[in-house]
Amino acid sequence: MGKTWASRLIIFTTLLFLIGPFFIIIFAGLSAGSSLSFPPQGLSLKWYLAVFEVESFRQSFTLSMFLAVCGTLCALIIGVPAAYAICRYKIPGAETIKLIVAAPIIVPGIIVGLALLRYLVVPLNFTVTLALFLAHTALVLPYAVRVVSASLENLRTDIEEAAVLLGCTRLQAFSKVVLPNIRSGILAAFILGFVTSFNQVPVSLFLSGPGVRTLPIDMLDYMEITYDPSVAALSALLAFLSMGIVFIAEKTLGFSRYV
Amino acid sequence: MSDTAVSLQNLTLAYGETVAVPSLNLDIHKGELVALLGPSGCGKTTTMRAIAGLMTPRSGTIMIDGVDVTKVSANKRGVGLVFQSYALFPHLSGFENVAFGLRLKRTPAAVITQKVEAGLELVGLSHLAERMPAELSGGQQQRLSLARSLVMEPKVLLLDEPLSNLDARLRLEMRTELQTLQRQTGITMVFVTHDQAEALALADRIVLMKDGVIEQTGTPEDLYNRPNTVFAADFVGFENIFKVSGNTASNSMVIASDTGELNLNYRSDASHLAWRPEGVIIGSGPHAGVVAGVAFAGNKREYVITTDAGKIRADVDASESAVQIGETVSFELPESSARPLREAL
Ligand SMILES: Nc1ncnc2c1ncn2[C@@H]1O[C@H](COP(=O)(O)OP(=O)(O)OP(=O)(O)O)[C@@H](O)[C@H]1O
Ligand SMILES: [Mg+2]
Numbered sequence: 001m002g003k004t005w006a007s008r009l010i011i012f013t014t015l016l017f018l019i020g021p022f023f024i025i026i027f028a029g030l031s032a033g034s035s036l037s038f039p040p041q042g043l044s045l046k047w048y049l050a051v052f053e054v055e056s057f058r059q060s061f062t063l064s065m066f067l068a069v070c071g072t073l074c075a076l077i078i079g080v081p082a083a084y085a086i087c088r089y090k091i092p093g094a095e096t097i098k099l100i101v102a103a104p105i106i107v108p109g110i111i112v113g114l115a116l117l118r119y120l121v122v123p124l125n126f127t128v129t130l131a132l133f134l135a136h137t138a139l140v141l142p143y144a145v146r147v148v149s150a151s152l153e154n155l156r157t158d159i160e161e162a163a164v165l166l167g168c169t170r171l172q173a174f175s176k177v178v179l180p181n182i183r184s185g186i187l188a189a190f191i192l193g194f195v196t197s198f199n200q201v202p203v204s205l206f207l208s209g210p211g212v213r214t215l216p217i218d219m220l221d222y223m224e225i226t227y228d229p230s231v232a233a234l235s236a237l238l239a240f241l242s243m244g245i246v247f248i249a250e251k252t253l254g255f256s257r258y259v
Numbered sequence: 260m261s262d263t264a265v266s267l268q269n270l271t272l273a274y275g276e277t278v279a280v281p282s283l284n285l286d287i288h289k290g291e292l293v294a295l296l297g298p299s300g301c302g303k304t305t306t307m308r309a310i311a312g313l314m315t316p317r318s319g320t321i322m323i324d325g326v327d328v329t330k331v332s333a334n335k336r337g338v339g340l341v342f343q344s345y346a347l348f349p350h351l352s353g354f355e356n357v358a359f360g361l362r363l364k365r366t367p368a369a370v371i372t373q374k375v376e377a378g379l380e381l382v383g384l385s386h387l388a389e390r391m392p393a394e395l396s397g398g399q400q401q402r403l404s405l406a407r408s409l410v411m412e413p414k415v416l417l418l419d420e421p422l423s424n425l426d427a428r429l430r431l432e433m434r435t436e437l438q439t440l441q442r443q444t445g446i447t448m449v450f451v452t453h454d455q456a457e458a459l460a461l462a463d464r465i466v467l468m469k470d471g472v473i474e475q476t477g478t479p480e481d482l483y484n485r486p487n488t489v490f491a492a493d494f495v496g497f498e499n500i501f502k503v504s505g506n507t508a509s510n511s512m513v514i515a516s517d518t519g520e521l522n523l524n525y526r527s528d529a530s531h532l533a534w535r536p537e538g539v540i541i542g543s544g545p546h547a548g549v550v551a552g553v554a555f556a557g558n559k560r561e562y563v564i565t566t567d568a569g570k571i572r573a574d575v576d577a578s579e580s581a582v583q584i585g586e587t588v589s590f591e592l593p594e595s596s597a598r599p600l601r602e603a604l
Contacts, residue, residue: 161313162346164333166360166411176359180350 022239029233036229047233057234059211060218063129064198067214071136072144072193076186078137079144084178086145087152102142109139109202117206128209135203140193147192151185152178191249195242263325264289264415264447265310270319272305272471279305280471282319287415287449292441294458295451296494297468303451305471307417310449311340324414339413343420345404347392353379353403354388360411378410379403381440398429402436409444418450422457434461455495459483467491474604488601489531497533497598498572514592516569521546523592529599534592536561539573541582544591550584564590 024038032042051057082101086094104112116135120126126134155178163173179186204214213221215238223231265287272280280302287293295303308314310321312333321329328336348356357375366374379385382402392400401421408416421437422430438461441448452458458465459479467474467482467490475482475491486492489500501514501521511524514532524545541562548566555561560581562573573590582588 156344156346158342158344158346159348161333162340162342162407163348163359164313165311165338165340166407167334167363169334172363177348181348 022236025232025239026236029229029236031229031232034228036227036232040229047229048237050228050230051234051237054222054230056213056218056222057215060213060215063132063212064215067132067136068194068197071133071197072140072190074133074137075140075144075193076148076189079141079189080148080182080186083145083148083152084174087149088157098145101145104139105142109200110205112139113203113206116203121207128207128212132204132207132212132214135207136197136200139200139203140197143192143196144189147189148182148185151182151188155181187249191245194245198238198242262289263287264291264323265449266320266322266325267306267310268320268322270306270309270321271317272302272309272314273317274305278317278471280309283471283473285466285473285476287447289447290445291447292438292461292463293449294462294465295449295468296453296455296458296465297474298453298494301468302471303453303468304419306468307340307419307449307451310415311338311417312336313340337411337414339408339411339416341401341404341408341416341418341421343423345392345400347400347404347407349392351391352388353384353390353392353395356392356403357407357410359407374410378406381409381443382406382436398425398433401425401433405437405440409440409446413446415447415449418448420451420453422452423454430457437461459495467494472604484598486533486598486600488603489533490603492531492533492598492600496535498536499534499539499592500600501532501568503527503530503532514568518569519567521566521568521592523594525594527597527599530602531600532592533598533600534596536572536574538593538596539571540591540593541573541575541588542579542590544589546591547587547589550582550586550588553581553584555581564588566590 027040028036028038029047030043030045031037031040031047032044033040082097085091086097091097112135116131120134121128121131159177159181160170160173163177164170168176199216200214201216201220204217208214208217219231219234263286265285267283267285270280270283271278272283283306295306297303305314309316310323312328312331316329319329320327323336323338348359351359354375357378358371361371361374376385376388379388382405384399384402384406387395387399392403395403401424405418405421418437422433425433434457437448437450450461459482462479464476464478465482466476469490475487477485482491483495486495486497492500501516504513504515504520511522512526513520513522515521537559541564546566548564548571550562551565551570552563553560555577556574557577559574559577560579562575562582564571564573571590571592
């Protein structure tokens with residue numbers, strides 16, 4: 001009996017710890033007052049609506065969306081063939097390649113951001129947007145390679161040979177037999193990459209210029225100047241957006257198998 | 260136009276430094292059902308993969324229907340291969356698996372439907388066409404894989420241990436089906452097996468391999484009754500193999516095993532002599548031994564007898580009364596059932 005109570009308490013505390021902040025944010029955004037506080041001073045939807053009025057939010061949302069979608073796509077275009085090569089061919093130093101690919105996960109993002117600023121943007125005159133794009137692609141690449149590798153390793157190799165003997169070229173065998181069978185792995189990688197990129201702060205921190213800021217950075221800046229509940233409202237909206245994406249993915253693909 | 264479907268000439272196959280098949284010469288005739296028989300690791304799969312084009316030979320020539328295809332890529336050879344693991348496409352239904360190759364050839368849809376249905380019919384899977392491979396039993400997957408290769412009307416169909424993953428009953432069933440199918444379609448087939456009974460039962464001709472070298476080829480009768488080497492004899496069930504160690508007089512000789520010798524009252528010029536268990540006579544004869552084991556096997560009793568020349572295996576009709584373990588029996592290794600052998604090739 002005591003044991004059940006103890007375990008229930010632990011579960012409850014853990015859940016509270018994980019989900020609690022989320023509820024605080026949702027309610028803080030519902031405030032009718034004009035400063036960020038919890039519990040909210042009165043209830044209204046005005047800050048949730050106000051979010052859509054802020055011009056810089058719209059711009060940075062578009063940029064973040066662009067980075068998350070295109071950066072992840074680009075990472076997949078590089079990552080899928082890379083994962084295939086690592087899994088299928090006995091490349092000398094495949095293990096090393098895997099490590100190098102994982103580097104952006106291991107190296108603190110803030111250093112990656114600084115390095116890109118110092119060695120790409122400043123000396124080579126790269127635009128900030130391009131640097132951001134490269135940074136986000138690199139950031140997502142390890143996830144793409146990892147997740148796609150996992151589903152490739154579960155896929156038997158003889159079906160490619162079977163396809164070749166039925167008349168496929170190697171490339172056709174890849175697109176007709178390999179791709180359809182790792183499709184859900186690729187989609188999982190896309191979602192993981194999208195979320196990672198969209199929520200990315202440290203790498204993007206150094207890489208912002210006039211009118212070029214990702215949404216999380218923009219929100220930080222906004223909060224330094226204006227301490228109103230719209231940031232809480234925006235956070236809540238973004239959280240719902242992420243949850244929606246993951247939920248759909250889970251329903252359609254059994255996403256949790258891959259992470 | 261010759262009647263040779265596949266011709267392998269001085270074929271050398273290697274994995275990096277490891278030479279799996281040093282120099283292979285083999286002709287397979289059109290419409291023939293050939294069994295590639297040999298112990299594990301003797302190069303059967305390697306040879307098949309080379310014929311199919313999945314592996315590039317280090318040297319030598321592969322001809323199919325009289326055309327040198329050594330440099331032709333696997334997708335243009337017109338060779339079908341049924342994998343031991345079936346290698347079905349998990350994302351496609353049974354129907355689509357079979358249609359895969361035809362779709363690549365841009366066959367008109369009506370023709371595809373007709374051919375695929377005929378193919379599925381042939382292997383008895385028409386009612387399961389819409390199932391995914393994962394929803395089929397091992398035997399059904401096997402047959403689907405066969406149908407997928409057959410609808411392509413390959414010049415040669417290779418089957419790598421097609422029956423090894425099936426249980427005993429299904430294996431017998433598929434054995435018959437495969438044979439019927441080959442007779443119906445007249446397609447040239449090469450199948451790999453390490454089961455001599457399977458090879459003997461199915462094949463028109465058996466190619467026995469050892470360490471990448473062909474030890475002997477011949478019809479099942481040939482190989483069963485007239486193996487030429489110690490290895491071949493051992494493989495087809497000559498369980499008593501002795502070295503001829505010396506001819507003592509004009510009409511007698513000594514045969515020897517690792518443990519001892521026996522005197523026989525006839526001569527042979529062969530280096531080895533072999534007897535099947537059923538070729539050994541028990542209950543009479545010039546030699547004596549002690550029964551070390553006896554097993555009842557339905558229509559016969561299988562004896563193990565300890566003799567001066569080591570253990571001898573003998574099969575006796577079950578209608579004869581049993582000799583108990585520990586009893587002494589006389590026995591004979593008759594000249595009439597002795598098979599003369601060479602030590603090696
Ligand atoms: N990928 C490989 N790399 C190196 N050596 C290999 C490779 N595949 C096979 N071999 C070697 O080549 C030889 C022949 O192998 P093969 O697979 O053709 O044998 P097999 O006759 O098909 O045996 P089994 O009955 O066990 O399938 C073996 O000695 C094996 O160790
Ligand atoms: Mg094999």
